[in-house]
Amino acid sequence: MKNGVMMQVFEWNLPSDGCFYKNLGNISKELFEIGITSVWMPPASKGTSVYDVGYGIYDFWDLGEFDQKGSVRTKYETKSELKSCIDELKKNGIEVYADMVFNHKGGADFTEIFNAVEVDSNNRMIEVGPVEEIRGWTGFDFAARDNKYSAFKWHHYHFNGVDYDENTGRKGIFRILGENKYWNMDTDSEYGNFDYLMYSDIDHCHPEVVEEIKKVSDFMIDEMGYDGFRYDALKHISVEFIRGLTKYIKEKHPDFFFVGEYWKGEDGVINSYLDETNYEIDLFDVKLHFNFYEASKNDSYDMRKIFDSTLVSEHPEQAVTFVDNHDTYISSSLSSWVEAWFKEIAYSLILLNKNGYPCVFWGDYEGIYGDNEYRGIKKEIKDLLEARINYAWGDQENIFFDEKLIGWIRHGDEEHPQKLILLISTGSEREVLINVGVDKIGKEFVDISGKSCNTIINEEGIGLFKVNSKTVSYWVDK
Numbered sequence: 001m002k003n004g005v006m007m008q009v010f011e012w013n014l015p016s017d018g019c020f021y022k023n024l025g026n027i028s029k030e031l032f033e034i035g036i037t038s039v040w041m042p043p044a045s046k047g048t049s050v051y052d053v054g055y056g057i058y059d060f061w062d063l064g065e066f067d068q069k070g071s072v073r074t075k076y077e078t079k080s081e082l083k084s085c086i087d088e089l090k091k092n093g094i095e096v097y098a099d100m101v102f103n104h105k106g107g108a109d110f111t112e113i114f115n116a117v118e119v120d121s122n123n124r125m126i127e128v129g130p131v132e133e134i135r136g137w138t139g140f141d142f143a144a145r146d147n148k149y150s151a152f153k154w155h156h157y158h159f160n161g162v163d164y165d166e167n168t169g170r171k172g173i174f175r176i177l178g179e180n181k182y183w184n185m186d187t188d189s190e191y192g193n194f195d196y197l198m199y200s201d202i203d204h205c206h207p208e209v210v211e212e213i214k215k216v217s218d219f220m221i222d223e224m225g226y227d228g229f230r231y232d233a234l235k236h237i238s239v240e241f242i243r244g245l246t247k248y249i250k251e252k253h254p255d256f257f258f259v260g261e262y263w264k265g266e267d268g269v270i271n272s273y274l275d276e277t278n279y280e281i282d283l284f285d286v287k288l289h290f291n292f293y294e295a296s297k298n299d300s301y302d303m304r305k306i307f308d309s310t311l312v313s314e315h316p317e318q319a320v321t322f323v324d325n326h327d328t329y330i331s332s333s334l335s336s337w338v339e340a341w342f343k344e345i346a347y348s349l350i351l352l353n354k355n356g357y358p359c360v361f362w363g364d365y366e367g368i369y370g371d372n373e374y375r376g377i378k379k380e381i382k383d384l385l386e387a388r389i390n391y392a393w394g395d396q397e398n399i400f401f402d403e404k405l406i407g408w409i410r411h412g413d414e415e416h417p418q419k420l421i422l423l424i425s426t427g428s429e430r431e432v433l434i435n436v437g438v439d440k441i442g443k444e445f446v447d448i449s450g451k452s453c454n455t456i457i458n459e460e461g462i463g464l465f466k467v468n469s470k471t472v473s474y475w476v477d478k
Contacts, residue, residue: 004037006036006358008326018073020077034386035385039089039097043099044063046069047069047074047075049107050074057101062145068142098220098226098229103232105154109141111135114177115133116132117129123192124183137200138158138162141153157178160176160195176203184241201236227256234260265309266287267314270286270311289323292338292349303404320356320359323338330372341470348422352410353396354395363376387474393412396411399434421475426470429466432464447475452468
């Protein structure tokens with residue numbers, strides 16, 4: 001979708017009031033009108049409680065339909081309200097992506113006894129104890145669902161590891177033993193092997209697991225109507241499994257969209273992952289996020305390097321660019337929150353850029369409430385979205401003046417002939433001459449960000465553009 005924009009429509013601190021899907025459906029038309037073309041929804045399946053954001057996943061099949069874990073609804077609402085929300089979003093021209101948590105399961109119904117061995121938390125390939133019999137929370141029978149949709153029951157042999165022995169009350173990382181059972185070896189190599197993340201870790205080599213997850217995926221697409229998946233926690237999941245599942249879905253739905261969270265900034269690892277998954281999965285540009293974070297924290301950051309080693313610079317067709325998300329907020333698990341003064345600058349770098357598929361975070365748009373309250377930059381994001389829709393078209397000519405002053409020209413196309421000038425200063429107020437072309441002689445360029453002054457292009461095609469200290473301005477010709 002040309003100039004498409006994704007929005008992550010949730011954040012960690014949303015209230016568990018059972019109104020989420022209704023509220024989102026009610027604003028779907030507004031979201032489309034401001035330039036949002038797709039939404040990344042929160043995990044829809046029942047979690048460990050009604051307050052679970054969705055990543056402590058309990059039952060894939062319970063989207064808010066069965067009285068499990070203390071309620072019928074999920075944190076967000078019921079299955080019927082989810083379906084109505086999806087239909088409303090799609091009616092208003094917005095694609096809907098499901099957040100699929102295939103790495104682990106939490107909130108088991110009962111414990112089971114099995115053999116396991118404790119491993120070093122810093123190197124999961126090293127055993128630090130003997131083979132022992134432990135009691136782990138690995139039994140899932142979903143009695144309230146009574147086999148509706150699926151009769152599959154989860155047992156210890158469907159998992160690779162757990163983090164607690166009920167017999168001794170001991171916490172640790174325990175690798176579950178069994179015939180031909182080990183960690184999935186095609187996961188990230190951090191900690192020796194980063195298969196284990198949390199809860200009961202799913203064994204993606206088990207054939208029964210593979211078939212069950214395929215059925216879940218079919219249900220989410222055919223029954224619920226999702227247009228794409230956001231794969232959670234990819235670096236902890238077998239590459240072979242993800243490649244096979246993606247191929248399985250693509251064969252039925254060639255235009256289905258996939259984006260994955262592989263939380264790593266090393267370009268070599270990311271390049272390898274794209275290659276191993278046949279470039280069929282987009283990835284969030286984690287390196288670009290960390291560049292934004294570092295630039296916002298470091299007054300001496302060289303802005304000419306802001307795109308260095310990023311996914312959007314090396315594989316723009318596979319890059320989903322973002323500024324922050326639910327995990328990067330203050331005190332969150334991956335806390336790396338971009339400072340407030342740099343937020344609009346960062347959003348201008350993804351929303352007015354020719355490359356990448358930008359994702360706007362709900363917390364930046366509407367704010368985050370509760371502890372560490374953050375009010376967001378809704379007006380600034382809306383202004384940038386309007387500029388993207390109307391003016392951010394055609395070729396991009398970068399004009400990186402020095403370490404604290406960068407920008408570019410978007411030259412437009414046949415349908416959008418106006419040029420857009422972007423200028424960012426991370427230091428003092430600056431004035432620069434920019435050659436916009438002799439075709440714009442005598443034209444007035446208007447600062448549509450509202451922060452600076454307009455400028456008239458002289459007889460040589462050059463204009464004097466001014467940007468204030470530590471901010472961004474962007475102009476278009478009248």
